Amino acid sequence: MNDHAATTPGDQFGHLLDHEYDGIREYDNPTPGWWHLIFAGTVLFGVVYFSFFTFSPMAWTPQSALAAAQTREFQRLFAEIGELAPDEPTIRSLMGDEKWMAVAQGLFATNCVSCHGPEGQGLVGPNLTDDAYKNVMTLTDIPRVITDGAANGAMPAWGARLHPNEIVLLSAYVADLRGKNLPGPRGPEGDTIPPWD
Ligand code: HEC
Structure with a gap:
């Protein structure tokens, strides 16, 4: 964290990151854990769903x-x-x-x-x-x-x-x-x- 970040208005959004592109800067707001969980869950579901309905003899049409x-x-x-x-x-x-x-x-x-x-x-x-x-x-x-x-x-x-x-x-x-x-x-x-x- 540098001095500039500490005095920036809007600090309640988290701390401002160091880098800057074309004058645009960003706060350090990682996506929350529950969001990652849902994302990983849909990927896992997709893999299981695809494998079951493509390869399993127990799959139905x-x-x-x-x-x-x-x-x-x-x-x-x-x-x-x-x-x-x-x-x-x-x-x-x-x-x-x-x-x-x-x-x-x-x-x-x-x-x-x-x-x-x-x-x-x-x-x-x-x-x-x-x-x-x-x-x-x-x-x-x-x-x-x-x-x-x-x-x-x-x-x-x-x-x-x-x-x-x-x-x-x-x-x-x-x-x-x-x-x-x-x-x-x-x-x-x-x-x-x-x-x-
Ligand atoms: C692939 C074509 C085809 C399918 C499917 C089919 N039929 Fe036929 N059916 C015929 C033909 C051709 C005749 C005439 C046979 C002949 O020239 O002696 C016939 C004759 C008949 C006759 C006797 C009619 C007559 O004038 O003597 C009956 C009753 C009959 N079909 C019932 C059925 C029923 C019930 C089904 C379904 C379970 C069925 N058919 C499915 C082609 C078919």
Whole structure:
């Protein structure tokens, strides 16, 4: 500390340092300890966060978190209804059931709309809202086609990818789509089949 510093007004800000650049001088005010702690903390957090989400097999992505949440939700729902049989009475009882058809709509949106269109009106795959079908004559043909696929995999086999209950729910949803008669890009394909009832 020199004489000049001791007599400078504003000494309450701490003592004035010796150096001077272009007439500018500065007080000795180090950043406080808590500030350093927060700074070091954010750096440490960044290192841990980056390493965990980049390298750890236990890290999750938004997609995997959603899939896990969906699986938990389906397990909860399926515990409620037990095992659904892919038969006519079961499919009929689910058709028009608002709650289960809402679940099925989610499944359809995730797995089927890329080929059958957002409303089932057809795209790469046939229109599911009209009365013409290629592989379906009766209600129970629907779970069979979904499980085994058709046309050498042009319609994929979902048996190994979906829970059996999901296939029955989707079957009821597909059966419900019939009669909406939405205009699709492909026109009717296959034969006109007798009504479900
Ligand atoms: C990769 C495209 C693709 C996806 C994804 C797909 N389908 Fe298909 N689907 C097709 C094609 C193509 C056909 C027609 C097969 C044929 O020509 O015999 C078909 C046929 C069907 C049929 C029989 C229709 C008929 O006229 O006989 C049903 C029912 C069906 N799909 C339901 C579903 C459901 C439910 C899903 C979702 C789980 C699904 N599809 C996902 C392409 C797809």
